[in-house]
Amino acid sequence: MTDSSPRYDLVLAGGEVFDAATGASGVTDVAVTGDRVARIAPGLAAQGRQVVDCSGQYVLPGLVEAHTHIFAEVSKVGAPPDEAHLHRGVVAACDAGTVGASTFAAFERFVAAPARMRLVNFLNVSVLGLIDFRFGELLNPGTLVPEDALEIAAANPHRVRGFKIRLSEDVVGLEWRTLLKRSLALSAEAGLPLMIHIGETPEPLPVILDLLRPGDVVAHCYTGKPYGILGDGKVLPEVYAARERGVLFESAHGKSNLSFAVARPAIEQGFLPDVITSDTSGRNWRGPVFDLVTSMAKLRAMGMTMEQIVPRVTSAPARLTGLDAEGYGSLVEGGPAHVTVLADAEEAELPDAAGNRIVAPRLEPSLVLLAGEQVPTVPWRGLNR
Numbered sequence: 001m002t003d004s005s006p007r008y009d010l011v012l013a014g015g016e017v018f019d020a021a022t023g024a025s026g027v028t029d030v031a032v033t034g035d036r037v038a039r040i041a042p043g044l045a046a047q048g049r050q051v052v053d054c055s056g057q058y059v060l061p062g063l064v065e066a067h068t069h070i071f072a073e074v075s076k077v078g079a080p081p082d083e084a085h086l087h088r089g090v091v092a093a094c095d096a097g098t099v100g101a102s103t104f105a106a107f108e109r110f111v112a113a114p115a116r117m118r119l120v121n122f123l124n125v126s127v128l129g130l131i132d133f134r135f136g137e138l139l140n141p142g143t144l145v146p147e148d149a150l151e152i153a154a155a156n157p158h159r160v161r162g163f164k165i166r167l168s169e170d171v172v173g174l175e176w177r178t179l180l181k182r183s184l185a186l187s188a189e190a191g192l193p194l195m196i197h198i199g200e201t202p203e204p205l206p207v208i209l210d211l212l213r214p215g216d217v218v219a220h221c222y223t224g225k226p227y228g229i230l231g232d233g234k235v236l237p238e239v240y241a242a243r244e245r246g247v248l249f250e251s252a253h254g255k256s257n258l259s260f261a262v263a264r265p266a267i268e269q270g271f272l273p274d275v276i277t278s279d280t281s282g283r284n285w286r287g288p289v290f291d292l293v294t295s296m297a298k299l300r301a302m303g304m305t306m307e308q309i310v311p312r313v314t315s316a317p318a319r320l321t322g323l324d325a326e327g328y329g330s331l332v333e334g335g336p337a338h339v340t341v342l343a344d345a346e347e348a349e350l351p352d353a354a355g356n357r358i359v360a361p362r363l364e365p366s367l368v369l370l371a372g373e374q375v376p377t378v379p380w381r382g383l384n385r
């Protein structure tokens with residue numbers, strides 16, 4: 001070089017850089033200038049105004065969380081988005097059904113618009129949304145008002161990326177089939193996917209899967225509650241058949257829905273979630289869920305590889321939420337500089353939703369970039385408990 005002035009604002013040097021689509025990785029450098037990824041290639045460190053040594057760490061596209069509850073202070077399950085996610089390595093997140101048509105304006109004004117990170121949502125089919133988990137939002141079936149949901153979705157395409165129905169018996173009662181069919185019809189009319197929360201549904205999973213279409217999403221695929229994906233310890237053939245048709249499955253840990261006793265055999269049998277999500281909420285962000293990176297560490301301990309995990313927390317959730325169109329979920333030259341650098345942290349006792357524990361190395365965000373700007377990280381909430 002004849003010009004010795006640094007060419008890039010920041011170089012993340014020598015990390016294991018992942019391809020978000022395939023999960024393949026290799027050691028290289030990532031150079032950032034302004035809010036963009038300028039170059040991905042080895043040997044860039046000498047050209048950085050600031051250089052961060054990432055050797056021995058994982059350099060990923062900024063993580064995308066496709067199932068969380070972030071309607072803080074309005075919903076009893078709401079966690080604050082930036083604190084629960086951004087400062088723990090997640091740059092974009094999708095609220096999964098906390099908000100209904102009647103509460104959407106408040107979500108937009110007090111949560112989504114002011115957040116530093118990019119937020120979208122799956123609108124609850126009940127106009128009430130999920131305000132208080134003790135009182136099922138569809139026990140009065142009249143709260144499913146398709147016109148209201150469709151109007152909010154049509155007026156807010158920047159925000160609403162799908163719909164959500166919680167199909168547990170204590171939420172839908174005996175009217176579940178009518179409510180599910182009306183939800184499927186309204187999501188078809190909007191051209192958006194429907195996310196279906198399972199676990200303690202009124203009927204076994206195959207009965208429900210039968211009604212779902214390609215692109216619909218089953219939340220809590222490793223739930224230990226009845227009725228889940230296993231029968232006699234084996235993943236049900238109807239579950240594979242639904243996947244074959246294009247129905248998606250996401251892990252959604254949540255306070256009560258990740259069971260190691262389900263996840264381990266399912267992963268051993270090759271049934272991986274299409275999307276890894278934490279289902280972080282105000283009820284679980286101080287445990288047992290904590291955050292998305294802890295959910296990743298748990299599934300790694302259940303047998304998934306980083307190569308399998310990375311696409312499922314980057315490109316796949318970005319596609320599901322339509323955020324891929326804005327450059328989320330990938331790390332490419334010329335793309336936005338959303339980056340999450342993760343380090344293997346010390347081993348810890350990690351609980352599932354039933355209170356079973358495994359000892360496994362955690363993952364810890366060591367550096368987070370949102371559009372090229374470094375975001376502060378906070379320590380794991382499982383420390384000092």
Ligand SMILES: [Zn+2]
Nearest residue numbers: 067096254279
């Ligand atoms: Zn949830």
